[in-house]
Amino acid sequence: MNWTWFHRLASPPHVYRFARRWTPWFGGGAALCMLVALYGGLVLAPEDYQQKDAFRMVYVHAPTAWLSMMVYTTMAVAAAVGLIWRMKVAHAAAAACAPVGAWFTVAALGTGMLWGKPMWGAYWVWDPRLTAELVLLFLYFGYMGLRAGIEDPGKADKASAVLAIVGVINIPIIKYSVEWWNSLHQTPTVMKMGKPTMDTAMLWPLLLMFLAFALYFATVLLIRLRAELLRRERNASWVREVLS
């Protein structure tokens, strides 16, 4: 098997140029998908027979919640790659993931609270899903705090990578909390074994919104990764080349 592509990922100038080239494409795709999904979700999709128009909250809550977990998983995988193969670019990618993931967790919790009030009668309940999502936010804060608290970048990379890898245990807890314990939160309707239980007219805008958020994450990650690489490699000759 040819591993050249993997080795090239370890090269900061290669990754920097790749990020610069692809950012506008991912960003443009994200904006386009988001606009179409918003129109589909807010205008075209019929109202739910139980929740009425309140169900439309799913078009912002589900993608942010899904992304809060996906970003953490990406961060943990990047941290593990950095730790195992001593790949600086992987550590930079993990560091770039953290603030994006933390913001998405805030969005997931905030939109969930606004959905919870009319459905459950309270903005917050100590439900397993909500509590595990709050723990995820604290893990992001812990990761960023640990990085900021250690001056030596090499030591900061290693310590924060261990925290990211250990914290990944929280992801299946969030995912399956609604099945393992009694929960006010609804069980999965899209990401489940077998056919989704959502009507197609409601489902396609949601799937498109998932794609839009994934493309958006790629966009912001690549921008933050470029910034991280420039800070780490500021004395390297390739920085002069890319900035001239």
Next chain:
Amino acid sequence: MSEFLSMSGYGKYLWPAFALGFGIIVLNFIMAVNSLARAKSEAKRRLEMSS
């Protein structure tokens, strides 16, 4: 239009949720772009000092 904004009475929860979600999307993008701009100007300043 007012019917659309009302969202069968759930508008007061729905629109703030969309504002929060998409507000964070815009904020996150601006913060990332600012972070890159700062890193570029720091790197340029360092290069100028060394040359």
